[in-house]
Amino acid sequence: MSIGVFDSGVGGLSVHRALVERFPQADFVYLADQANAPYGGRPGEEIVDLTRAGCIRLFDEGANLIVLACNTASAIALRRLQQTWLPGYRRETGRPLNVLGIIVPTIEAATGLPWEHEADRRDEQVQKVDVLGVFSTPGTAGSRVFEIEIDKRKQDLAVFSEPCPNLARLIEEGADRETLKAEIEGHAQALKRRIGRFPDRAVLGCTHYEIVADLFREALPGGTPLIHQPDSTADALERYFERHPEYLLGDTGKRRFLTTGTPGEQNGLVAAFWGAPLRFEAA
Numbered sequence: 001m002s003i004g005v006f007d008s009g010v011g012g013l014s015v016h017r018a019l020v021e022r023f024p025q026a027d028f029v030y031l032a033d034q035a036n037a038p039y040g041g042r043p044g045e046e047i048v049d050l051t052r053a054g055c056i057r058l059f060d061e062g063a064n065l066i067v068l069a070c071n072t073a074s075a076i077a078l079r080r081l082q083q084t085w086l087p088g089y090r091r092e093t094g095r096p097l098n099v100l101g102i103i104v105p106t107i108e109a110a111t112g113l114p115w116e117h118e119a120d121r122r123d124e125q126v127q128k129v130d131v132l133g134v135f136s137t138p139g140t141a142g143s144r145v146f147e148i149e150i151d152k153r154k155q156d157l158a159v160f161s162e163p164c165p166n167l168a169r170l171i172e173e174g175a176d177r178e179t180l181k182a183e184i185e186g187h188a189q190a191l192k193r194r195i196g197r198f199p200d201r202a203v204l205g206c207t208h209y210e211i212v213a214d215l216f217r218e219a220l221p222g223g224t225p226l227i228h229q230p231d232s233t234a235d236a237l238e239r240y241f242e243r244h245p246e247y248l249l250g251d252t253g254k255r256r257f258l259t260t261g262t263p264g265e266q267n268g269l270v271a272a273f274w275g276a277p278l279r280f281e282a283a
């Protein structure tokens, strides 16, 4: 049995890498739905259908726990799949299966509070508001998940989302760094105009953006802390496995990379980020 990692494309590799570092003995299977990427501008129902199909593919490959290494799928599809599809599928297969997302761990990291925490709104006087900037796909921004869930837990943290409609596609296509730099600077400035200043902290709320995290660092004032989704996800998964020893991780350190798009060697931006040869097999 293995851990499945799912994304529309190459962005989830950033999460995969952190998980592999944390669980080096575990077997992993990665699925990039590149035939349908990017997800960020698609209607919600399509994102739900594509995410379900990706999960079934990974379960068929022997994964018993899937991490949706995609904010868009986590924001739009995860709850629906957990409530309306997964229980029946689990019964049908008789296997301990689950699907987890990356937004809960990110919000826990951003608030410094466990997910179960709810803000006590009585007599609460907010002294100082920190501003969190969230760069994401239009799908994630439109779901307002960061705004809603953070507001439930922490009233002194204001969230401003900046949708970046082209960025995941440009990264997926391996655009040159000058193009990416201009795009990212444009979004950092747009966010600054909307807030009236730069945010105090930021979330790269699309896993593709982690591949060009250095360009975000350049576009934001020096030292702006970036909440690191891959590490927050690895922390959360570690806690999850402590509570759920029934999930066997595998112990041969096997790694497979599947794509619904064109199989083959990764190059350019992704190869530079990965730092080692990386070959995708046909899903």
Ligand code: DGL
Binding pocket: 007, 008, 009, 011, 012, 037, 038, 039, 040, 041, 069, 070, 071, 072, 073, 137, 140, 168, 169, 205, 206, 207, 208
């Ligand atoms: N990497 C994904 C995310 O975290 C999806 C990007 C896309 O397909 O638009 O949102």
